[in-house]
Amino acid sequence: MPSSDTSKSVSSTEYLEAKIPGAFPDVSNLSISSHQTLSQALYARKAEYTRPRNVRIKVGTWNVAAIKETDKDVGGWFVQGKGIEESIGGWGVGSPKSESIEPREGVQEQEARSSKHGSTLPKHDDGAVPGGNDIGLYVLGLQEVVDIASPTEALRPYTDPSVGKRYKAAIEEALPSGYELVAEQQLIGLLLLIYASPTLKQHVTSVSTTSVGTGLMGYMGNKGAVTARIILGETTRLVFVNSHLGAGADKTALERRNWDAAQIEGRTRFDPIVDIMGVSQATGEGLGEEDFAFWFGDLNYRLEGMPGDDVRRLLTRHVKNLDPPEAEDSASVSAESSDVSKTPSSNSDLDAVPLPPDLDPASLQTTITSLLPHDELQQQQRAGKAFHDGWKEGPIQFLPSYKYDIGKVGVFDSSEKARCPSWCDRILYRTRAAKLQHDAKLKEREEARKKDEEMKAKGMEQAGDDEDVLFDYDPDTDGDACDDYEPNTEPEVQTVITKEGFKDEILLEYYTSHMRVLSSDHKPLDAIFNLTFDAVIPELKATIHQEVARELDRQENEGRPSIAVVVECATATESPENKNTTDSDFDGIDFGDVQFAKSKKRSITVANTGRVPATFGFTDRPLEEDQAAGPFPPWLTVTFDKEPDVPAQPPTDQVHQQYTLEPADVLNVQLKLKVDSMDLVRKLNEETAKLEEILVLRVQSGRDHFLPVRGRWLQSTLARSIDKLIRIPEGGIRKLQNQKPASDQGVKWSAPRELFRLTESIEDLTERTVADWDMTGHENDRAPWHHNAGWPFAKDSRYFADGAHETTLANVYEALDCDTPFDKAFYPEVAPMQRVEILAEVILRFLSSMTDGIVTQEMWKNLEDGFAARERSKQQLPADEERLWALEILSSAPNHNVSFVLLTSMLQRVATEITNASKADPKSPRSSLDLPSSPVSVRRRTLSKVPKVAIRQLINRNYATLFAEAVVRATGTDKMKDKDKTVRKERMIRLLELFLSEGVEDQ
Structure with missing residues (x-):
């Protein structure tokens, strides 16, 4: 809650003009300044519905070095606080717990047991720091969850989410019941996970995650950061940065780390915050605008200029005797102690009082204190080159986190590289107060520099006795050191006034290393912070909300609601070739040229220009014959950028959804026109329907607004008969725009040209796809035709999900209508398989749209009668004879006959290509044959025992099933019983299978 002193010192005018989210807008920009909105009045009373809350935040970091099975350890050390060696544990870690009946496993036993197939944590470890339900917010940053040095592995997170899922599953298994994942972000090897307790998650809002790559070329994700921003209780901004900075021990690597950190800080940008007034920020905030920030990860800073062997020797003595001495060695230990007590310098009285660690020359803390002046991170902070703008770190009282032999507790790098131990992994934190203090000092320095330059320019350096008033500023030397940097001291409670004006407090309780985690060459770290913040209490807010609403209700009749509607200019988004189709005098929403399957979008803005809230919505249209009910025609979709009002009673005046805008608020509405109904396409082609409508926007207690909508239909080859399609000249249907292919116009083609083009392209692309797959290899993956016997006509969702190719699909229909090459319809990155x-x-949609079908109703009646007669007599013709019989019936319409043969020939060739690509082993027994899955029902026992033939039969059945109803037109199906419909469908399939299986029956 804001302090009382602050509230007294701020005048009402200053409060109104405060530049903080949720504050009142600048009254100079409002046409009406006397009206206060519900949200504004509610925010002004925020102190009445907020209460202090306390939460522990555990921040953990671990470089798992792309080692598998590290997930077996992550839950134990991070959630349960295991794996800490208390004698060298770190800040805040006290004596070990002793809840287990059995003693904790010793170091030697642990190292002997550790393996890649289970947890490496010591057995019977009760944990040395708080965990479980004691923590309200768990924040874990992992690095190198995949091998960032391998291009193949580095791309895995984009195609295989299983890596991140393993770590999430391990964390969630260790967490108490009710904890929920509230934020997640991954960038190649970087993974950030944030979990909130059941009582805290309701207070977490405005979650935004982002990532910044600083690796190869300065932008690739092998190095960089993943970041999350959350708001607690609508009052307190928290930012968490998990980073992996550049590696290396030379000066260039150090400069690269500083550069990486600066890039992360400069390029991180979060989504705009929608404050409690419902107003969204114009742009998202970046780092430095939060109340509390936590930066952790493998920062890779090393010990500068330190010989690795010396450092290892110095540190090893603190870890070599972690296990208690064995019984047989107790005598030697006692003798050793006795010898020490007899030395001349020994003083029994002094020895009875142990020295503090920082005064004991043999203590770990003394060793650490001697090494930290060489720590690059602290050096760069002191020099003002990185992490100097308010960032702090808890006292380092643990061994370096890097680099250890995997499987060992305290064995530093014994490989040939023998890397020098370093505190590469760190957890830093910063408060808003520290950042503002740093910025203020920078501003003071800059003002002092300018004043010094001004005074020197006036010659005041010769002022004699007044020389003491001059500023002694040297731009060549001053500013190199960070005057406000303070070395890490014992943490104290820090008080922060948040960006929203609330008073929060934070205290670092623990900062420790988990030395007894053995599965990586880095030791994980965690820190626990105790945060006290003001949180919104929903029940109190609801009560205040009601009071404010009642007070403002009196003002609703002071004026009549009024809105303004601004329509996007029609020519603003039109392509140059279509600009001439728009009418600048048209006072409405003009979509310009419209083609099949291609979305066209326009937008309108509704603004409340009145003194009171305005409620409005679109009304139902006056319906004509065959029109769909509702406020919009079926070819128009309308979306709003805010949720509709929740009506207190059923809507009136035929308005289904209503929206309320406060004075000066705006609402953006997007209108999308898309024609994908074949019935509508047919009517548009025949000019019995138009893309024209008038929308009515009704304002409660105000006047209606009328919005004309129109689009210009571009003729399509869909929803036409074969007789009309074969008369379309070369160049496509668009050459006949605003005309109809006349029945007396000369026949141009033996079958629709569109069918020729589609079948030819499908054959060629199928051959290319099979060849490409064979050349590229695709290890550990199966070709789509191995998964799906109906491919490519039943798409493989693994490679091309439905709805993901709307624009490309529309371009193909455009190419079909304009008789242009299909290659130009595809973007270069679209593979042959896609x-x-x-x-x-397209070909299935094209065939299904034909008004007469390839097999007409009359043809099908004759074919169905023949099939039925042979079924009744149980007479089966040989396949060749049955094909001749069918072709004789089809030949009654030559163009239909040619189209049928063209289609089935294409399907036959595609089936042959895929069958050959399946590479079935002819020696495989029928029972072990690995057949592709079938999207249609197939009784596999009816298939051939020859593997290759069985695959071909399965493909034929799928193709015939998929094309049956697209090719054949039949009457009376809607009146038939389900059993009769099934029989009819099976006969259609039989017709196509006759021609697809030609040449296969005898194998």
Whole structure:
């Protein structure tokens, strides 16, 4: 809660003009300044519905070095506080717990047991720092969860989420019940996970995650940071940065680390915050605008200029005797102690009082204190080159976190490289107060520099006795050191006034290393912070909300609601070739040229220009014959950038969804026009329907607004008969725009040209796809035709999900209508496999849209009668004879016959190509044959015992099933019983299978 002193010192005018989220807008920008909105009045009473809350935040970091099975350890050390060697534990770590019946496993036993297939943590470890339900917010940063040095592994997070899932599963298994993942972000090897307790998660809002790559070329993600911003209780901004900075021990590497940190701080940007007034920031905030920030990870800072062998020797003596002495060695230990007590310098009285660690020359803390002046991070902070703007760190009272032999507790790098131990892994934190203090000092220095230059320019350096008033500033030397940097001292409670004006407090309780985690060459660290913050209490806020609403309700009748509607200019988004189709005098929403399957978007802005809240919505249209009910035609989708009001009673005046805007608020509305109904396409082609409508925007207690909407339909080859399609000239249907292919116009083609083009392209692309797959290898993966016997006409969702290719699909239909090459419809990055899937979707849609079908109703009646007669007589014709019989019926319409043969020939060739690519082993027994899955029902016992033939039969069945109803037109199906429909469908499939299996029956 804001302090009383602060509230008394701020005048009402200053409060109104405060530049903080949720503050009142600048009254100079409002046409009406006397009106106070509900949200504004509610915010002004925020102190009445907030209460202090206390939460512990545990921040952990670990470089897992891309080693598998490290997830077996992560829950134990991070959530349960295990793996700490208390004698060298770190800040805040006291005596070990002794809850277990059995003693904790010794170091030697632990190292002997450690393996890659289980947890390496010591057995019977009760944990040395708080965990479980004691923590409200768990924040874990992992580095190198994949091998960042391997291009193949580095791309895995984009295609295989299993790596991150393993660590999440391990954390969630260790967490108490009810904890929930509130933020997650991954950038190649960097993974950030944040979990909130059941009581805290309701107070977490405005979650935004982002990442910054600083690796190769300064932007790749092998180095960089993943960052999350959350707001607690609508009052306190928290930012968490998990980073992996550049490696290396030379000066260039050090400069690169500083550069990486600066890039992360400069390029991190979060989503805009929507404050409690419902107003969104114009731009998102960056680092430095939060109340509390935590920066952790493998920062890679080393011990500068220290011989590795000397450092290892110095540190090893603190870890070599972690296990208690064995019984057989107790005599020697006692003798050793006796010898020490007899030395001349021994004083029994003094020895009875142990020396403090910082005064004991043999203590770990003394050793650490001697090494820290060489720590690059602290050097760079002192020099003002990195992490100097308010960042602090808890006291370092633990051994360096890097580099250890895997499987060992305290064995430093014994490889040939023999790397020098260093505190590479760190946890830093910063408060808003520390950042503002740093910024204020920078401003003071800059002002002093300017004043010094001004005074020197006036010659005041010769002022004699007044020389003492001059500022002795040297730009060549001053500013190199960071005057406000303080070495890490014992943490104290820090009080912070947040950006929202609340008073928060934070205290570092623990900062420790988990030395007895053996599965990585880095030791994990964690820190526990105790945060006291003001949180919104929903029940109190609801009560205040009601009071404010009642008070403002009196003002609603002071004026009539009024809105203004601004329509996007039609020519603003049109392509140059379509600009001439728009009418600048048209006072409405003009979508310009519209083609099948391609979305066109326009937007309108609704602003409340009145003195009172305005509630409005679109009303139902006056319906004509065959029109769909509702406020919008079926080809128009309307979306709003805010949720509709929750009506207290059923809507009136035929308004289904209503929206309320406070004075000076705006609402953005997007209108999307898309034609994908074949019935509508047919009517548009025949000019019995138009893309025209008038929308009515009704304002409660105000006047209606009328919005004309229109689009210009571009003729399509879809939803036409074969007789009309074969008369379309070369160049496509668009050459006949605003005309109809006349029945007396000369026949141009033996079958629709569109069918020729589609079948030819599908054949070619299928061949290319199979060849590409064979050349590229695709280890550990199966070709789509191995998964799906209906491919490419039943798409493989692993490679091309439905709905992900709307623009490309629309471009293909455009190419079909304009008789242009399909290659120009695809973006270069679209692979042949994806292209053939799209064309396969198009050909099925094209065939299904034909008004007469390839097999007309009359043809099908004759074919169905023949099938039925042979079924009744149980007479089965040989396949060749049955094909001749079918072709004789189809030949009654030559163009349909040619189209049918063209289609089935294409399907036959595609099936042959895929069958050959399946590479079935002819020696495999029928029972062990690995057949592709079938999207249609197939009784596999009816398939051939020859593997290759069985695959071909399965493909034929799938193709026939997928194309049956697209090719054949039949009457009366809607009136038939389900059993009869099934029989009819099976006969259609039989017709196609006759021609697809030609040449296969005898194998």
